[in-house]
Amino acid sequence: MSLPGYALVTGAGSGLGRGIALAFAASGSAGVVFADLNGPAVTQVAEESRKVATNPKYQVLPLKVDVVSEEEVDSMVEAAVRNFGKIDYAVNCAGIGVRVPAAIADASVTEFQRFLDVNVFGIFLCTRALSRAMKAQPLRPVSESNPARGSTRGAIVNMGSCASFVATPHVAQYTTSKHAVLGLTRNAALDNTSHSIRVNCLCPSWVDTPMVSEAVAGNPSLQTLMDNAVPMGRIAQVDEIADIALFLCSDRASYVLPLSVSLLADSTRTAPKYKPVTTMAEGAKGFITDGFPAPGLRKTQRLITGLAEDGKGHFLVTDHGDHHRVMGEQQAVAIIPYSTKENPVELNGEVDVKFAMENEPGLHIINGTVLRLIDFGPGLESPLHRAMSIDYGIVLEGEFELILDSGESRIMRRGDISVQRATAHRWKNITAGGTEPGRMLYALLDCKDVFVPGSGEKVEGFLGELEKEYEGRSA
Numbered sequence: 001m002s003l004p005g006y007a008l009v010t011g012a013g014s015g016l017g018r019g020i021a022l023a024f025a026a027s028g029s030a031g032v033v034f035a036d037l038n039g040p041a042v043t044q045v046a047e048e049s050r051k052v053a054t055n056p057k058y059q060v061l062p063l064k065v066d067v068v069s070e071e072e073v074d075s076m077v078e079a080a081v082r083n084f085g086k087i088d089y090a091v092n093c094a095g096i097g098v099r100v101p102a103a104i105a106d107a108s109v110t111e112f113q114r115f116l117d118v119n120v121f122g123i124f125l126c127t128r129a130l131s132r133a134m135k136a137q138p139l140r141p142v143s144e145s146n147p148a149r150g151s152t153r154g155a156i157v158n159m160g161s162c163a164s165f166v167a168t169p170h171v172a173q174y175t176t177s178k179h180a181v182l183g184l185t186r187n188a189a190l191d192n193t194s195h196s197i198r199v200n201c202l203c204p205s206w207v208d209t210p211m212v213s214e215a216v217a218g219n220p221s222l223q224t225l226m227d228n229a230v231p232m233g234r235i236a237q238v239d240e241i242a243d244i245a246l247f248l249c250s251d252r253a254s255y256v257l258p259l260s261v262s263l264l265a266d267s268t269r270t271a272p273k274y275k276p277v278t279t280m281a282e283g284a285k286g287f288i289t290d291g292f293p294a295p296g297l298r299k300t301q302r303l304i305t306g307l308a309e310d311g312k313g314h315f316l317v318t319d320h321g322d323h324h325r326v327m328g329e330q331q332a333v334a335i336i337p338y339s340t341k342e343n344p345v346e347l348n349g350e351v352d353v354k355f356a357m358e359n360e361p362g363l364h365i366i367n368g369t370v371l372r373l374i375d376f377g378p379g380l381e382s383p384l385h386r387a388m389s390i391d392y393g394i395v396l397e398g399e400f401e402l403i404l405d406s407g408e409s410r411i412m413r414r415g416d417i418s419v420q421r422a423t424a425h426r427w428k429n430i431t432a433g434g435t436e437p438g439r440m441l442y443a444l445l446d447c448k449d450v451f452v453p454g455s456g457e458k459v460e461g462f463l464g465e466l467e468k469e470y471e472g473r474s475a
């Protein structure tokens with residue numbers, strides 16, 4: 001991919017900005033502006049770029065710039081236009097990451113404001129100044145061979161993050177700032193399309209840069225989160241993200257905008273990595289702090305109706321269910337909205353209501369039914385188990401992966417339903433890449449003996465690690 005025009009990169013002194021600026025030089029750019037708060041760093045990177053540059057007329061312009069200063073940002077863009085005549089590609093990478101995480105109740109006002117200043121206001125100032133400069137530039141055709149691809153005045157890429165879409169515990173300042181970057185970019189894209197300027201938001205998950213090393217040093221549990229959430233089993237290399245940034249700046253991306261496409265450099269949310277484990281997830285330990293519901297999920301109502309002497313239906317009970325039980329090491333909480341001991345069920349005299357109230361069932365009830373709702377902690381994966389029942393599973397909140405003992409697995413989203421016919425399986429809560437709680441509802445009905453087709457071998461139920469959760473309870 002050749003990008004023969006002029007580029008401007010903020011945050012070019014380190015990490016992604018540095019890698020992207022060097023990639024422009026290596027991809028034939030005629031000139032690159034290296035902008036960063038760290039003056040000596042950009043001067044050094046600019047010199048380094050001369051060694052990789054491939055355009056014989058290559059020029060560099062290193063600038064010490066604070067993106068929070070309106071004056072400095074405007075001067076940066078003016079200097080770029082004065083020196084190079086125009087800016088064809090701009091990537092706004094200057095930003096800060098969290099070094100000391102804190103829950104929202106303990107969050108610092110100064111720290112929160114600092115993130116809004118650098119990550120949001122800084123991107124706003126740069127996008128504004130770049131849009132003004134690009135609007136004044138002449139149009140050029142995107143493709144000589146296909147005029148229908150239109151013309152361009154330039155392309156801007158703002159660095160968002162997977163935090164533009166999802167939350168990670170204890171980093172509200174970062175999540176807020178990156179959600180804002182996506183919103184700002186969408187609006188800038190909308191406002192600029194009529195001027196033939198494309199603005200996109202690049203949203204990687206974790207990339208191997210100094211920012212991530214510092215974040216892991218401040219919060220070692222982040223390493224576990226990254227290991228579990230990234231489908232490829234490793235975080236991204238800087239040059240892999242640089243390739244995407246350059247594509248977005250190039251004419252090849254002439255039809256890419258953030259208005260209908262949210263460009264993610266990682267599929268953390270939709271295709272979590274499957275790591276076989278036999279115990280409940282480490283990351284979810286201690287997550288259930290106060291019984292039902294799990295933090296972040298709604299309390300549900302249970303309504304029980306019955307016939308009264310007037311022959312009409314009335315609400316008998318309004319509560320949350322008869323039994324609830326915290327599971328594992330506070331990694332999940334199960335409530336039993338209802339259970340029955342027979343089929344057909346005796347409703348007269350409210351014997352069923354009495355049975356449900358007085359008996360906390362095991363995994364299922366012989367000849368009966370169990371309705372169970374489970375709140376899963378973030379990333380929680382249940383051990384492999386098999387209930388000798390027909391088991392209807394419905395996702396109420398979040399996203400889950402249903403993994404069978406054959407190795408087959410399916411992703412289930414809110415409202416999806418599984419009908420498990422006595423198969424051995426495990427559940428994994430993959431909500432927000434394994435960072436948020438999720439909720440499943442299960443209805444289990446007893447079934448007749450099941451035999452393996454062909455061999456005729458009788459299938460037995462087993463609970464594995466879940467055994468201790470159901471010990472001593474009626475079956």
Ligand SMILES: NC(=O)c1ccc[n+]([C@@H]2O[C@H](COP(=O)([O-])OP(=O)(O)OC[C@H]3O[C@@H](n4cnc5c(N)ncnc54)[C@H](O)[C@@H]3O)[C@@H](O)[C@H]2O)c1
Pocket residue numbers: 010011012013014015016017035036037038041065066067068093094095096097118122159160161162203204205206207208209210211212
């Ligand atoms: N590294 C990741 O995993 C990752 C993932 C997603 C998004 N991002 C985003 O990518 C961008 C770059 O991150 P990185 O990992 O390369 O970080 P980094 O710390 O390696 O580099 C950030 C650069 O921005 C500069 N900077 C900070 N404040 C500035 C200011 N006020 N004015 C000008 N320059 C300033 C720093 O001096 C530094 O050179 C950030 O916006 C970050 O949020 C990073």
